[in-house]
Amino acid sequence: MSAWFEASLDHQVGEFRLQIDLFLEREIGVLFGPSGSGKSLTLRLLAGLDTPKRGQVHLGGRQLLEVPGGIIQPPRQRRIGLVFQQLALFPHLNALENVAYGLSGSRRYDIAREWLARVDLKGMDQRYPAQLSGGQKQRVALARALAPEPDLLLLDEPFNTLDSPLRRSLRRELKRLHRETGVPLLYVTHYIEDVCSMGGRIFFLKDGQLTGNINVDQLWNTSSQVGAWHALGWGNLLHGEVCRREGGTWFVWGEGALELPASVQIMGPVSVFIPPNHVKILYQDIPVDPQLVPNVMHGRVVERVSIGSTTSLYVAAAGLQWQLEFPIKSYDRLDLKEGADVRIAVRPGSISLLEHDRGGSEYENTNTAPG
Amino acid sequence: MKQALIISLKVLAVDMPLLFLLGTAIGWILAKKRFKGREILSLLVLLPVALPPSVLGLYLLMFIGHVPFLKHLGLLFSFPAAALAALVPALPIMIQAARSGFASVPEELEDAARTLGDGEWRVFRRVTLLLSRRSLVAGLALASARTLGDFGITLMIAGNIPGRTQTLPLYIFSQMEALEFAKANLAAALLVVVGIVSLALVKRMEEGRYERLV
Numbered sequence: 001m002s003a004w005f006e007a008s009l010d011h012q013v014g015e016f017r018l019q020i021d022l023f024l025e026r027e028i029g030v031l032f033g034p035s036g037s038g039k040s041l042t043l044r045l046l047a048g049l050d051t052p053k054r055g056q057v058h059l060g061g062r063q064l065l066e067v068p069g070g071i072i073q074p075p076r077q078r079r080i081g082l083v084f085q086q087l088a089l090f091p092h093l094n095a096l097e098n099v100a101y102g103l104s105g106s107r108r109y110d111i112a113r114e115w116l117a118r119v120d121l122k123g124m125d126q127r128y129p130a131q132l133s134g135g136q137k138q139r140v141a142l143a144r145a146l147a148p149e150p151d152l153l154l155l156d157e158p159f160n161t162l163d164s165p166l167r168r169s170l171r172r173e174l175k176r177l178h179r180e181t182g183v184p185l186l187y188v189t190h191y192i193e194d195v196c197s198m199g200g201r202i203f204f205l206k207d208g209q210l211t212g213n214i215n216v217d218q219l220w221n222t223s224s225q226v227g228a229w230h231a232l233g234w235g236n237l238l239h240g241e242v243c244r245r246e247g248g249t250w251f252v253w254g255e256g257a258l259e260l261p262a263s264v265q266i267m268g269p270v271s272v273f274i275p276p277n278h279v280k281i282l283y284q285d286i287p288v289d290p291q292l293v294p295n296v297m298h299g300r301v302v303e304r305v306s307i308g309s310t311t312s313l314y315v316a317a318a319g320l321q322w323q324l325e326f327p328i329k330s331y332d333r334l335d336l337k338e339g340a341d342v343r344i345a346v347r348p349g350s351i352s353l354l355e356h357d358r359g360g361s362e363y364e365n366t367n368t369a370p371g
Numbered sequence: 372m373k374q375a376l377i378i379s380l381k382v383l384a385v386d387m388p389l390l391f392l393l394g395t396a397i398g399w400i401l402a403k404k405r406f407k408g409r410e411i412l413s414l415l416v417l418l419p420v421a422l423p424p425s426v427l428g429l430y431l432l433m434f435i436g437h438v439p440f441l442k443h444l445g446l447l448f449s450f451p452a453a454a455l456a457a458l459v460p461a462l463p464i465m466i467q468a469a470r471s472g473f474a475s476v477p478e479e480l481e482d483a484a485r486t487l488g489d490g491e492w493r494v495f496r497r498v499t500l501l502l503s504r505r506s507l508v509a510g511l512a513l514a515s516a517r518t519l520g521d522f523g524i525t526l527m528i529a530g531n532i533p534g535r536t537q538t539l540p541l542y543i544f545s546q547m548e549a550l551e552f553a554k555a556n557l558a559a560a561l562l563v564v565v566g567i568v569s570l571a572l573v574k575r576m577e578e579g580r581y582e583r584l585v
Contacts, residue, residue, distance in 0.1 A: 049482050075485040088483040092501050101497075102487030148488060 005059050005152055005184060009045050011052035015308075018042065018052075018208040024152075024184050028175070028200030030216075031188045034234050034276075034325075036308075038208040039188040040085065043154045046186075047082045048075035060151040081145035081153040081183075085160060087137055089129040095140050096125040102148035115143040118180075119173065135166050142174065146181060155187045159194070171197050192235065192273040196354050206234055207307055236274040236323055242267050242353070248294070251351065256318025259294040261348045271354045276312070276325035278350035281334065282343040292345040297322075301340045315344055372558055374534050375542035378453065379519055382538060385454045386518045390465045391511055397462075398469025399495070417467070419460045427459060428527020435528065453529035453536040460524060461517040468510020472503030509576040512569040519565055 003023040011018045018038040022029070031039050044050045046057060048064070051072055057065040059080065064073045089098050100112035116124060119139035129137055138158060145153055155174075159167045171194065178185055187198050195202055199216040240253030242264060249260045251272055258272075282288055288296065299317025306312075306328055313324040313336060322344060336342065401413050419427055435441045435452070446452050476499050484494045500507075522540040529536035531545060539558050546555035 044482075047482075047486050049485065074490070075482075076488045076490055078486075080486065082483070082486040084479055084483060086477075086479060088477070088479040090480060090483070090498065090502075101484070104488075144487070 002058065005186075007046060007055070007057045007065075009042065009052045009055040009057075011041065011045060011050070011055070013041070016208055018045075020203075020205065020208075020210045022186070022203060022210075024186065024201065026182055026184045028178055028184070028198055029186045029203060030195050030198050030200060031186060031203045031205055032190065032192075032195050032234070033205035034190055037205045037234075039190075039205055040156055042205070043082060043156050043186070043188060046152075046154060047080050048073060048078050062151075079148075079151045081148065081150035083141050083145045083153070083155045083158045085156045085158065087129075087141040087158065089137060089140055089144070091129050093128075094125065095121060095127050095129075095132065095136075098129070098140055099143045099147050101144060112143075112147060115147045116140075118177070119143045134162050135170065138162070138170055139173070142177065146177060146183060149181075150183060153183050153185050155185060157189050157191075160191075164193070167193070168197070174198070192237075192275075192352055192354065204234065234323070235276050236279065236320075237271060238274070238320065239269075239271045241269050251353075254319050256297060256320070258346055258351060259348050260351060260353070264353065266353070273352040273354060274346055274350060276323040278346065279315075279322055279324045280345050280347070281313075281324065281326070281331050281336070282345055283334065284343075288345070289347075291347055295348065296343055296345045299342055299344055301336055301338050301342055304336060304338055315342060317344060372539075372542060372554060375537050375539050375558065376561070378450070378534075378536065379538040381450070382454050382457050383515060383518055386458045386461065387511065387515055389458055390461055390514050390518070391507070394462060394465025394510065394514065395469045395507065398466045399473050399499075401466070402470045402473035403499075413470075417463050420463045424460065424521070424523025425527060428456070428524045431455070431459065431524065431528050447528055448530040448532065448536065450529075450536060453525050453538060456524035456528050457518040457521040457538070460521055461514040464517055465510045465514040468506050468513070469503070472506025472510070473499055475506070476502045505576040509573040512572040512576075516566050516569040520562060 004026050005022070005024045007020070007022045009018065009020050016038065018041055020038070020042055022031075022042075031042065033039055041050070045052045045055065052065075052067060055065055055067050056069075057063070059078070062079075063071055064078050064080075065071060090101065093101065095116060096109060096112050099115050100108045103111055113125065116122060119142055121136060121139050121143070124132070124136065124140075127136075129140070132140065141158065159170050162170065174185070174187075175198070177183075185198075185200075187194065189195065189198075196216065201213055201215055203213045204211045238251070238253055240251055242249060242251055242260065244250070244267070249262060249264045251258045251260050251270070280292065282292070282296065297317040299315040299322065301313060302316050302321060303314040304311065305314075309328050311326055311328050311330075313326075315322045315324060324344065334340075334342070397412075397416060401409065401416075432447070435446050444451075446455070480498050480502070481494050484498045489497060519538075520540055521538070522544070525531075525536065525538060525541060531537050531541045533542075533545075537545065539562055543555045543558045543562075546552070546558070
């Protein structure tokens with residue numbers, strides 16, 4: 001009953017410990033977590049670019065790794081494609097040569113040309129990476145990784161540097177390629193929109209530990225505000241409704257409301273995501289930024305956890321438990337011990353709208369790049 | 372002068388491949404490998420730049436003259452000694468150029484090649500070497516000029532024997548001693564041209580980083 005892809009990794013780099021178990025059928029998996037949670041390292045270990053202290057990797061009936069046990073297949077034998085965060089296109093090769101890189105045989109350039117056509121880059125054969133736009137480079141990188149027909153494709157936040165309309169179209173393209181090729185994907189991201197729109201199975205990674213996995217559909221389970229997400233995830237996922245009142249656009253839930261940017265067009269039930277580092281704590285004696293005024297909430301510190309250089313604070317406010325994150329030295333002047341009263345606020349622009357009725361398409365106003 | 376020119380060219384013909392192979396290999400190890408003693412090795416290979424030629428010549432002389440096997444090869448004061456003498460001070464130039472060239476190739480590109488099915492040798496050949504070829508050519512041009520120009524070490528271990536070990540720089544020295552300024556000047560002009568050409572090549576290589584060589 002083993003899955004198409006199964007991995008169990010245990011690795012240590014300095015103080016950082018990574019422990020993760022993953023499994024996928026021929027589907028899309030999303031590895032979600034904040035920066036520094038070990039996502040990229042996980043991909044390097046899977047691709048064979050680093051070797052974990054202990055671990056096993058099975059893929060398509062092949063054993064790629066067994067440590068201890070002495071099985072360490074080098075990257076070239078793993079049939080795992082990797083799209084790098086910085087893409088890593090070969091600057092000395094043109095688009096066609098880049099895509100043909102992992103291919104062999106006399107037809108390699110024909111196959112590469114077909115792949116370029118598949119990612120809408122017909123006629124771009126002779127362009128060098130420096131002559132391609134950001135989106136075109138992404139497509140070359142995707143085609144290059146898929147052309148050798150890998151058994152698994154890993155993507156390391158590949159669309160990070162692009163603006164949101166382009167990200168959206170590339171995500172659609174990626175899903176189409178997944179449907180056409182049947183190659184399972186493991187997509188690493190810290191963007192909530194990626195999670196919602198790539199769909200499939202979501203693995204939550206935090207501080208090197210896997211906190212759990214759910215299917216994307218469970219994300220929209222509105223029966224409880226403190227649902228699967230809160231137990232597993234990172235960040236604040238809220239379910240509620242968008243409505244207009246007092247001349248503004250508001251996101252409203254049971255016991256609270258937040259003003260949204262004026263650009264929000266939709267109405268009705270939505271979920272919103274607020275990264276924990278975008279929830280601000282207010283000082284008592286300093287005037288509040290006018291933008292924040294409508295979105296101030298009074299709450300109480302429930303839990304304070306400091307790991308490394310970051311403090312996580314859990315605050316009960318407006319009927320919810322909020323997750324906050326800030327550098328450990330911040331807010332030294334405030335006595336943020338458990339049980340203390342605090343005022344917290346969220347900038348309208350920091351709120352991402354996720355529309356669950358349509359399975360997570362996103363809106364222009366989203367602005368969630370944390371840190 | 373013809374004799375000296377031929378010997379100099381023969382030295383160059385022997386040393387250029389050696390410079391390229393040794394310089395590339397050591398430069399690659401220093402740029403890409405992490406091991407104990409790496410820092411010491413990188414200082415050691417640079418030592419010929421910092422030491423006076425006479426000191427290097429003295430040590431090479433003692434080394435070749437005393438090590439049992441080398442002693443009986445009859446290397447000293449022969450053409451092989453001239454080739455070795457010219458190689459020693461030029462090698463660090465090639466190693467440094469290769470090292471910085473290889474270090475400037477992003478590791479991610481090499482990793483990408485690995486995930487696309489390349490073994491280590493193919494990664495080197497298809498990515499690392501191609502992306503650092505301009506540094507290598509520039510390094511080889513400078514190192515070759517240095518090879519042609521060696522004087523002190525050659526004099527110490529190969530001597531100044533016309534027709535056997537007398538290279539162009541030594542020829543200039545001999546002609547100066549004999550007050551044959553015209554001959555000395557001619558040979559000197561030749562070496563100046565070589566120097567300028569190699570510098571021009573270096574500049575050309577530095578202009579484009581990733582473009583093809585021609």
